[in-house]
Amino acid sequence: MCGIVGYIGNQNSQGILVEGLKKLEYRGYDSAGIAVFTKEGLQVVKAQGRMANLESRLEATPLTGSAGIGHTRWATHGKPSDENSHPHTDESKKFSVVHNGIVENYLDLKEELIAGGCHFTSETDTEVISHLIAREYNGDIVKAVQKAITFMRGAFALGVLTEYEPDKLVAVRQASPLIIGLGEGENFIGSDIPALLEYTRNVYILNDGEMAVLTRDAVELMTIEGNFISREMITVDWDAVTAEKGGYEHFMLKEIHEQPKAYRDTMRGRTNAEGNKVILPELNLTEEQIKNIRNIQIVACGTAYNAGLVGRNLIESLVRIPVENDIASEYRYRSPIVTPETLVIVVSQSGETADTLAALREGQANGAHVLAITNVVGSSIAREANSVLVTLAGPEIAVASTKAYTSQLIAFTLLGLYLAEVRDTQSEPEVAKILAAMQSLPEQVEVILAQKDAIKAYAEQIAEHHHLFFIGRGVDYAVAQEGSLKLKEISYIHSEAYAAGELKHGTLALIEEGVPVIALATQESVLEKTVSNIKEVKARGAHVLAVTHEEHKNDLLRSVDEVFVIPQTLPLLTSALSVVTLQLLAYYASLALGHDVDKPRNLAKSVTVE
Template sequence: MCGIVGYIGNRDAAPIILGGLRRLEYRGYDSAGICTFDGGGVQIRRCEGKLANLERLVADEPVRGAIGIGHTRWATHGRPAENNAHPHKAGPVVLVHNGIIENHPELRNALREDGHRFRSETDTEVIAHLIEQTMRGGHDFEAAVRRVLRKLKGAYALCIVCESEPDVLIAARKGSPLVVGLGTGEFFVASDIPAMLEHTRQVVYLDDEELAVFRQGFVSFSTVGGNLVEKRARQIDWSPLAAEKGGYRHFMLKEIHEQPTALRDTIAGTLTEGEHAVCLDDLRLSDRELASFERIYIIACGTSWHAAMVGKYLIEKHCRIPVEVDIASEFRYRNPVITQETLLIAISQSGETADTLGALREGRARGARGIAICNVVGSSMDREADGIIFTHAGPEIGVASTKAFVTQLAALYLFTIRLSQTLDTIDRGERRTMIADLVRLPSLVEEVLGLGSLIEEIAHDLLKARDVLYLARGINYPIALEGALKLKEISYIHAEGYAAGEMKHGPIALIDEGVPVVMLVTRDHSYEKVLANMEEVIARGGRVIGLCTEGDKEVRSRATATIELPAAGPDLMPILLAVPLQLLAYHVAVLKGTDVDQPRNLAKSVTVE
């Protein structure tokens, strides 16, 4: 949450910063601001609303200079308003911030007693005043920053400049991500990689309680305490074009259509010659270690939590190990039973999700081994987990996750096969069939994407609904939850996913002709049961939108509308079902005229608790 961009070099900073913020606006769009040096002093422009408002303001009132910082905000402390927009200034100090300073009330009160006056409701402004006060006490800019950081409790990613040292930019990180881009005679700082892809693919990730101090043509890395740190640059293989819309109306639609490629890239390199086994080189756990686990926890938030639920079905079915799925924010505070025979699987698109990262740390501190499934090489989870499975989805800009979700499902499927190999819980023939199904999957997703026109027509049936139910059983139940979440996120229609067998225990009271019911009906062991649930809906006047296997006459004869999908193995049907539900939510949102890529109150990469 919140997008930060900083630049120091020999070019005009403003276009670089605004361009970077445009690529990070998915992280926050309540307000925006920029600060640059023009030699004599700082120039600050801030405004409420989306980045376009700031771009118009800067066009009318230009800012100049070869050093600067910028910010797009997702409000935590203080309503969306110009006075709460970043950057914040106190004396010569100007800064932008992502994160939450938990002890800001007592710090603010102490500063007020010393005569400081605050212009905003934010926790961020407190940091600027603390640095300014410390400099007045005789410390130079860098020393003052270090002293202040040791007083802060909570999370921060900071970019800080000072009028009295106009050739210096300081970046600091604790709990919130910050990436440094290395150019030729210039440096970039950002919350996320897409902001700098146009300029460099050489990046350095700051770790917790580390600083980067930039002077023209030079950067040093150190701990908050002042110890120098050697950092290794990483090469990012994402193309700058991957962060552009590429002719699509919205990023979300583009990313839905990128799913076949994302799946192929995630699968690539994981299959041994002859495609009869799975090899996960970055897992970094031996067969002996994998065989020692007696329990698995999968922890995640939001859409990743739905992927985790599918993972539970897969692992328990094929590996016969008990699996618990936890919402990461709950796991951290419920004192879970963890031993050295526990494996933790943390799932996060960004690898920086605050609650999931905290849960991973908590579990490992209690003796568990921890692996991560994530999309970002060099992220905190990549660096801190015992092993990792990368989802090669490329940058996902739309706030509502699509391709990151299906590649997480593919990663869990790959892990299931890898674990079953070690435990010898399925025979070679079944494993070969599972792998063959996975290899076919991207082509099947392409077939589903060909149903876009049909799904757009069906979307009209949901347009005026106030409530929508999504029903499924077994491994498809989490996809009902995910389909409902997608509709809620971007169309603002209330929707709920339920296990179809639970409908009679409450939700059936909602069903009438005004409540569409989306039912996921695939040819698995629960097929007859879901058909019976469909009859119960129809008997109460409900309108059924049925997602089923191609040629299913039973569903076609009962449902008001059907979306027929190509046949796949039952373990991979969740991926095929997810795609039309994404498209359905997308087309409803477009018909309603909502902001598909930047839905209200939401932001990408939740880096605060």
């Protein structure tokens, strides 16, 4: 979950490291630090808190040198503090390490190192690595790192420097992402591409069990056993501006407004010229294999899990195959029933989510075909899955996911339609009708965005409350769960989502005078039932906002306090519209409360540890 950067070249490294860390701060912002080779040797400056704290310290104590490593932290071992900040060194201060991941057996290693005379200054698992490398060093930093790795279990991306060999920067990847950037007379490492875009567009993406040795003029790639390997260089075609706010107050608001484009990009090239058939060449399944699918398991975490709940509704409706949803962190530990006739779908925005990656491997170990839905082409999950459906949402910087989630909904719809075509569960005219409606979604999102002032006004009302509830039925309930998560993670208002019909089975006891309830009422088939549930909470004093279509507005106003209207679309597609309302609601509530919208407390963008 942390972010690491590294530089070796002819420029002063401090500025490059700091700018790279700013691009990675979404991965963690409990603390930050850099280590640089200076005339006085290997020097470290680090600080608890945001990058601004580190920059202040560097203004007072600048580091001058042309090789260095940097780190921005999301705490896993040890509270946020100066001592627990990275980079970490050994006792001699001759070896420095930055680390993204987790060393699962660090306590055993720490006890062993202490018994051997080492003294520790932090509570982190990472400090173990610096002591291990120092212990194993015998004049060759590459061999020392390779030897140290043999003692470690877990996930790690490492950047390593030693004062004894100042012309080398060693990078290692094992189950945590790491990119190598290639320049002229300089080379880079980073946890993610945006950290390097200002300096180079040419990169190598390391696979698990690989490492790189960087000098100013060369990069050597090898396995952690020391076998040299070759790798095709990738040229990144992102515009660096996409990693900036583009005039919006926050990345989250910018990314909410980018959803129409993300919808179009995710759909582009995935239908035939007539617009009546889905084409998914990236799905590496034969028609016979698709027809033999007996069940589907959708596995994900957080917002991606909520996308999977909508995906379940879509696939079961379109394809008539039983679908289960699993939280990735629970999947392996319940001994899931997986057969070669099971299609496992793993969903991850970053493609690096540790629990989801573990679930992918569990599915494959049991003979299932694993399809990944992800936003990052070169990610671990994308590389390891049997098939990949890339969402094409573009870089998402805000911790709270918006456009990645809705792009996942588009991907699930395309997938459901494709499976329905092959299994002949939907007619060609019905598929064409759904695809035509999907083409209208981007413009319909624009209509919702144009009404953001109305949503802002309601958000400012609910910001005064400590508790809030979402209710809905069917796909509305699935969307309600995402709306509740969004509100909680950035506004810190306690909220819960309930299946509307379950209120009378216990949770109605939570409703009291004045409590806000947001009722999603977009599904014609259960609208009367939803209205009955709305009346139940109204009778107990709730203040209700309904999200519905124009044709139901006047009827609902007889039962609720306020109505927000979304454009009319097919029932299967309403989630791609109604959730935009809830995203804006969460954004403006957080803004009204004065919170850091893009960097909510205690959270990180890419969860790369279990």
